[in-house]
Amino acid sequence: MEPFEENCPIPSTHEKCAEARYFLVQCLFSYHTPQPFIFNLNAFIQAIRNITFMLQSENSKLIGFQEWYEHKREEMRMQPTLRRLVEARNIVVKQNSLTSKSSVACGLFRGRRMKLSMSTDITPFTKTEIILEITSKFVGNLFLGGEHEIIGEQAGVERTWVVEELGDGEVVAKCIDAMNYMIALVEEAHQLSGCSSKLEFFGLADMREFTVLLETDADPSLFEKWNWIEK
Ligand SMILES: [Zn+2]
Incomplete structure (x- = not known):
């Protein structure tokens, strides 16, 4: 504009x-x-x-x-x-x-979609990166056995901010x-x-580009570390 x-x-x-x-x-x-x-x-x-x-x-x-x-x-x-x-x-x-109705979900993602969720007790005002760090450890050990063999499967955190004054x-x-x-x-x-x-007009193809934080968003060098890119 x-x-x-x-x-x-x-x-x-x-x-x-x-x-x-x-x-x-x-x-x-x-x-x-x-x-x-x-x-x-x-x-x-x-x-x-x-x-x-x-x-x-x-x-x-x-x-x-x-x-x-x-x-x-x-x-x-x-x-x-x-x-x-x-x-x-x-x-x-x-x-x-902001925090009374907002939610945070974390677990194993495929692409930007949640595949398996972990139950957690998180203070919503925590930065997502910190939540992701904890999630990565659990997901890495429990679901992935320390490997990242399937491209696109990794730990992630999805946030939903809800503000009561502006409606559900x-x-x-x-x-x-x-x-x-x-x-x-x-x-x-x-x-x-x-x-x-x-x-x-303000167009957005997929809100999950912004609402989901994946391990590779936080650290793009993981693509190479996990061999997710062709060399
Ligand atoms: Zn004008």
Whole structure:
């Protein structure tokens, strides 16, 4: 997304949209480090709220704004996550509200799918790498007998962050839906002034690229060590 096209009718709104998108990407990249994840999630929540504030304060070039926006507000009210993000009191996610419903699963993976899970008693706020280290030892001894003969079978940890204030279900997926709604809203707003922003939607092929941490993600040299690559 280019933050500013030439003669953008709503530059601050456009910039906030880019900012929200930036922090949403950061949420994905910090998925396995709880504290930075919370910082990025809160920054995203702030930025996405500010899109609608900005839009309401810089609508002078948008033809028929009031009527259009009234309709959009109704639409946002119908969507639980958006309503919570945009309309409700300012949400600030804290450690307790993040960890109360979140889950961590660890065990033997094939590709990025869990094959055999281990039962564990983990404090969710622990960095995934630390959980993975413990998991690797168990999986290596119990399931793999110290060998890594089957390519793609290794220890892994899958996280699911759930934030009560934003509803049930994995939180980043909810944020992506909200982000895409906002991108469509900002695009429509551009069109009210007769131009197009060509904002791109936020697409993600497989959340497990980010929610699962495998041994080879944490240490890519393992591919060679385990003879998983042709030399
Ligand atoms: Zn623009």
